[in-house]
Amino acid sequence: MKRKLFDFLNFFILFTVLTAVWWFLYLLKIWPSWVLPSPWSVFAKIFSGLADFSLVSGMFISLGRVIFGFSLSFIFGTLIGFLISKNIWLKTYFKPLILGLQTLPSICWLPLALLWFGLNEKAIIFVVIMGTVLSVTISVESAIANISSNYIKAGLILGANKINLYKYIIFPAILPSYINAARQGWSFAWRSLMSGEMLFITVGLGQLLMFGRELNDMSQVMAVMIVIIIVGAFFDQAIFAGIEKRIRLKWGLTNR
Amino acid sequence: MLQINGLFKEYKTGEGVVTAIQDLNLTVQKGEFVCLVGPSGCGKSTLLNIVADLDTPSKGETIKEKKCGLMFQDPTLFPWLKVKDNVAFGLKMTGMDKEEINKKVDYYLDLVRLKEFKNAYPHELSGGMKQRIALIRMLIMEPEILLMDEPFGSLDAQTREDLYAILQNIWLKNKKTVLFVTHNVREAVCLGDRVVVMTARPGKIKKEFIITLPRPRELSDMEVIKMSNIIKEELRNEIQQVIKETEHYEKKII
Ligand SMILES: Nc1ncnc2c1ncn2[C@@H]1O[C@H](COP(=O)(O)OP(=O)(O)OP(=O)(O)O)[C@@H](O)[C@H]1O
Ligand SMILES: [Mg+2]
Numbered sequence: 104m105k106r107k108l109f110d111f112l113n114f115f116i117l118f119t120v121l122t123a124v125w126w127f128l129y130l131l132k133i134w135p136s137w138v139l140p141s142p143w144s145v146f147a148k149i150f151s152g153l154a155d156f157s158l159v160s161g162m163f164i165s166l167g168r169v170i171f172g173f174s175l176s177f178i179f180g181t182l183i184g185f186l187i188s189k190n191i192w193l194k195t196y197f198k199p200l201i202l203g204l205q206t207l208p209s210i211c212w213l214p215l216a217l218l219w220f221g222l223n224e225k226a227i228i229f230v231v232i233m234g235t236v237l238s239v240t241i242s243v244e245s246a247i248a249n250i251s252s253n254y255i256k257a258g259l260i261l262g263a264n265k266i267n268l269y270k271y272i273i274f275p276a277i278l279p280s281y282i283n284a285a286r287q288g289w290s291f292a293w294r295s296l297m298s299g300e301m302l303f304i305t306v307g308l309g310q311l312l313m314f315g316r317e318l319n320d321m322s323q324v325m326a327v328m329i330v331i332i333i334v335g336a337f338f339d340q341a342i343f344a345g346i347e348k349r350i351r352l353k354w355g356l357t358n359r
Numbered sequence: 360m361l362q363i364n365g366l367f368k369e370y371k372t373g374e375g376v377v378t379a380i381q382d383l384n385l386t387v388q389k390g391e392f393v394c395l396v397g398p399s400g401c402g403k404s405t406l407l408n409i410v411a412d413l414d415t416p417s418k419g420e421t422i423k424e425k426k427c428g429l430m431f432q433d434p435t436l437f438p439w440l441k442v443k444d445n446v447a448f449g450l451k452m453t454g455m456d457k458e459e460i461n462k463k464v465d466y467y468l469d470l471v472r473l474k475e476f477k478n479a480y481p482h483e484l485s486g487g488m489k490q491r492i493a494l495i496r497m498l499i500m501e502p503e504i505l506l507m508d509e510p511f512g513s514l515d516a517q518t519r520e521d522l523y524a525i526l527q528n529i530w531l532k533n534k535k536t537v538l539f540v541t542h543n544v545r546e547a548v549c550l551g552d553r554v555v556v557m558t559a560r561p562g563k564i565k566k567e568f569i570i571t572l573p574r575p576r577e578l579s580d581m582e583v584i585k586m587s588n589i590i591k592e593e594l595r596n597e598i599q600q601v602i603k604e605t606e607h608y609e610k611k612i613i
Binding site: 251253254256257258259260261262263264267271272275276278353354355 | 408411413426427428429431433435437438439440448449452453480481482483496500
């Protein structure tokens with residue numbers, strides 16, 4: 104409890120200091136206000152966006168997409184990761200391909216997605232999946248490859264069959280890396296979605312960001328950026344970081 | 360009974376073929392406690408892995424009556440399971456009734472005096488406690504053959520003596536067949552009915568000594584020390600490597 108309060112205070116101080124610096128820079132008038140708006144006008148934009156529901160609905164639409172795309176990627180990424188780790192043929196030929204594809208920024212899938220699916224929801228989800236699924240696959244595969252062979256041996260000598268080996272040894276053994284894979288996948292999914300949303304008409308945070316640009320409204324641009332960061336970070340911290348910490352504590356990988 | 364006939368094990372590595380074990384023959388009688396001594400890298404762990412069916416020989420065969428229990432060089436407890444679930448793991452795999460498993464787990468935890476720690480996680484235990492849990496995780500399966508790979512290698516003298524006593528008690532009670540690997544001649548004399556010495560790589564059996572001292576024995580018994588000195592003397596010219604290691608090791612544990 105004390106710890107939480109302390110974390111919150113820290114965060115509050117950091118936030119105040121950053122805002123103060125920003126305000127100070129604004130007051131110096133080095134840049135015109137359409138380059139660097141005052142923090143208050145940006146915060147006002149956030150509040151008005153929340154009040155007239157434009158930001159709220161954008162947020163929920165984006166969240167719906169990212170959760171859908173992320174869940175699919177997570178399921179398929181896990182399955183493909185397990186398959187590759189099991190099959191030597193896939194490992195030799197398919198893994199390099201995946202590693203290569205992973206270097207492609209997810210937005211590069213958009214032209215292809217538009218031609219395949221048209222200007223619609225499917226195209227956006229496709230971009231999110233392509234930006235996420237490979238990272239999950241690679242993390243899962245490498246987590247399985249890095250399990251200490253002694254755990255497997257101990258499981259076998261204690262009489263675990265194939266299914267039980269996966270259920271009681273391999274899966275729990277990769278759990279910390281797996282949560283980490285999810286966390287990384289989440290941030291990939293969120294980034295892919297935002298870049299996808301910016302490029303064509305889709306109600307969503309990315310779209311609101313682009314509107315700001317078209318209206319030359321810097322306060323709107325910064326307001327939406329802040330919301331994007333907060334939403335992404337909130338899920339990362341509130342969900343994934345929490346689970347990860349619980350597991351690391353239980354395993355004795357961290358002390359606090 | 361455990362029988363190892365004409366065993367070879369080769370590993371293909373980047374630099375070519377490494378022969379870890381070369382033509383090894385060994386028979387352990389039912390209820391016999393055999394200690395295997397050999398220098399580091401002579402293939403002791405490899406041998407135990409093959410006997411436990413975790414690895415396949417390049418040539419030769421092992422004949423045994425039943426499933427083996429194996430205790431590794433490190434405790435290798437599962438960090439994601441509580442102590443009691445680590446101990447219960449093997450029985451759960453057999454589909455035994457939960458009540459019965461719990462009773463057995465309690466009995467074995469009592470045996471190594473770790474009942475208060477049943478709900479702890481492995482990282483909350485000391486090294487010696489972990490080894491005790493690893494020991495009963497194997498024993499609870501009631502295997503006919505116990506394979507032990509330097510199980511007490513990293514422990515202090517006090518904890519070792521404690522575990523020797525526990526192990527000898529258990530063995531005296533139900534006379535399992537044991538193949539126990541160690542670096543240390545004195546440990547081998549303290550525990551074994553027979554001490555088998557391996558050569559440096561490629562590993563094969565060099566010499567055997569029958570130990571007839573009364574049990575239970577302790578590491579500090581005069582007879583044990585005398586006997587291990589006799590063995591070391593006999594080996595002195597033949598296997599410098601073992602002697603050097605065992606002396607280094609004894610300095611550490613005494
Ligand atoms: N998977 C492997 N691939 C290649 N070589 C191996 C492999 N496992 C073991 N070896 C080699 O086989 C030899 C025997 O190894 P092993 O682990 O059985 O030795 P050991 O007698 O148990 O040694 P220690 O007393 O240090 O534990 C070593 O020289 C090692 O380099
Ligand atoms: Mg070894």
